[in-house]
Amino acid sequence: MEDPTVSVVVVSHGRLRSLAVTLTALARLDWNALEVVVVACSRGAEAARAHPEGRAAKILEYNAANISAARNRGIAAAAGEVVAFLDDDAVPEASWLRHLVAPFAVTEVDAAGGYVLGRNGISLQWGARTVDDTGVATPLALTGDAPVILHGTPRRAIKTEGTNMAVRRDVLATLGGFDPAYRFYLDETDLNLRLARAGHATALVPRAQVHHGFAESARRGPDRTPRDLTEIGASTAVFLRRHAEDDRHGPALDALRRHQRARLIGLLQRGPLDPSDMRRLMRGLEAGIAQGRTRPLAPLDPLPRPAQGFLSYPTRPGAPQVLLTGRRLAPLLDAARRRDRAGEVVTVLHMRPGTRAHHMRFDPSGVWVQSGGLFGRSDRTGPRIRITRRSTRVAAEIERLAPIRPLVRG
Incomplete structure (x- = not known):
């Protein structure tokens, strides 16, 4: 059986250097039929075009700070049978797609997720997890490192990470892709719940590994210290409205407040934050919760087929x-x-x-x-x-x- 064609969608906003590294790593993948779709701010798109492999990528400009809407643009342009997602501060192992896409040979598998390594490039950052309808993830103990095919339930889905996941394009397009109400945070988790409720199986693939750098952004510093919690609050409120019963919203939001406060107190004790930073960040969280409670929730229409055919990106299949x-x-x-x-x-x-x-x-x-x-x-x-x-x-x-x-x- 031939390997399926794969489109990797990379969304980037203001991180030119890490985007260039990601594009370099993609050119070293052990995979035959790869397409790369970059959805980036104007400066990021310009940097991608200047990259040695840039002419072989589909590059779309998108300046709004909305990862879901940006990913949907990438999906609409993607011509691969499978669409995979990678962050612009992540680097895949050369074997990444070889492992991540293998479970799609089983007809019932419509999504797959791999493991994510942390900043030291060795320790596990995120492994196998499930997630409930309030957005709380729970570790899932797997035996060995072979792929495991799992089915979620309406209230508990199989968790995949947005920087290391893949979905059949036809399934993803039919579901409407990602929900633009999530500008940042819980965007892939919402998709996990929708996949579970539609009866789609997800494979968890321990050997499909990506190194995640946590590069600096408008929301966090280079040491991962948060700069703004607004969208975390907003996305949590949106997620609860989308998925949880009304009487569970209050307790879930209180749990979010406790978690974020404890995290900030730890940072306060270690030095990156001072008391005024903590107060400002908690105010941002509350403002986000208020925004999320009233943010419009539109139905998700199916995404269109790509206007352009599959564009091959250079790779190194079988390279020593x-x-x-x-x-x-x-x-x-x-x-x-x-x-x-x-x-x-x-x-x-x-x-x-x-x-x-x-x-x-x-x-x-x-x-x-x-x-x-x-x-x-x-x-x-x-x-x-x-x-x-x-x-x-x-x-x-x-x-x-x-x-x-x-x-x-x-």
């Missing part, structure tokens, strides 16, 4: 994935970039003597870089220090990455 390792980073990176230009997908493992914890990042030049101390831990659940030989540690890292990134020493 190689590992380069050594003590000096500069010559390692030089060698890695040469191998990358030759068409390989390259990981650099740079270990110096010491116990520093390991981090994985995607370099803007197109190569992966894992760095840390020879005796430092990768898995944050493991011991902080483990005395080992360099050759043993290299073999251990190759084994750790093998299910997602099968590496051959170069």
Whole structure:
């Protein structure tokens, strides 16, 4: 069976550098038939066009700060059989679509979601979860890392993350895509509930992994400190109106207030916020709740078919994935970039003597870089220090990455 055509929709607003990195990573995917649709503000669209692969992407300008409406524009332009979604501060593993799209070979599967790694590139940020009709997510224990096909209920859906999910295009278009009443926050969660209520199955795919950077935006600082909670309040109120019974709205909003207040108190104690910041942010949350209670809720009309056919984006199907390792980073990176230009997908493992914890990042030049101390831990659940030989540690890292990134020493 041939792989389905896939359109990846990337929405971007004011994050030119991270968007460029995302586009570079997409060009290293192990996938044959990829289309990339970028929906960006004017400056972002200009930056995307200037990217080396920009001429091979569908680029749409959209300046409103509404991720749902922007995604719907991307869906309308997407010509792939499956539409996947990726944030502009996220980087997919080369194997991402190979794993994420595989469950669509099963007829009953209409949506899929993968796992999201945090800023250190190793620890899990979001794994398997369900979500109820008040928008509260609950971890879901899965055994092993094989895809699991699940059905939600009218009051509890299978949670997917907006930066690592895919839906059959015909199903997504019929459902009306994303609800523009959610300008930010809970937009994909609303879609999860609608998919569940329509009887669609969702596959959770642990090996479909994306690295999420949490880049700076109008709503959060570079250290993830919130700058504005208005849309969190508004989207929560909209979500409750869409999905929950009236008598559950008050308790759910009180729970939201407690959660946000506790989060802000933690930031206040650690230093990023002062008391005036906390008061301002909580006022924004209340203003958002008030807005969400009166925001118009329109029916979602089906989305149109694309006006333009499928536009192929350059990828690297079947490219060798190689590992380069050594003590000096500069010559390692030089060698890695040469191998990358030759068409390989390259990981650099740079270990110096010491116990520093390991981090994985995607370099803007197109190569992966894992760095840390020879005796430092990768898995944050493991011991902080483990005395080992360099050759043993290299073999251990190759084994750790093998299910997602099968590496051959170069």
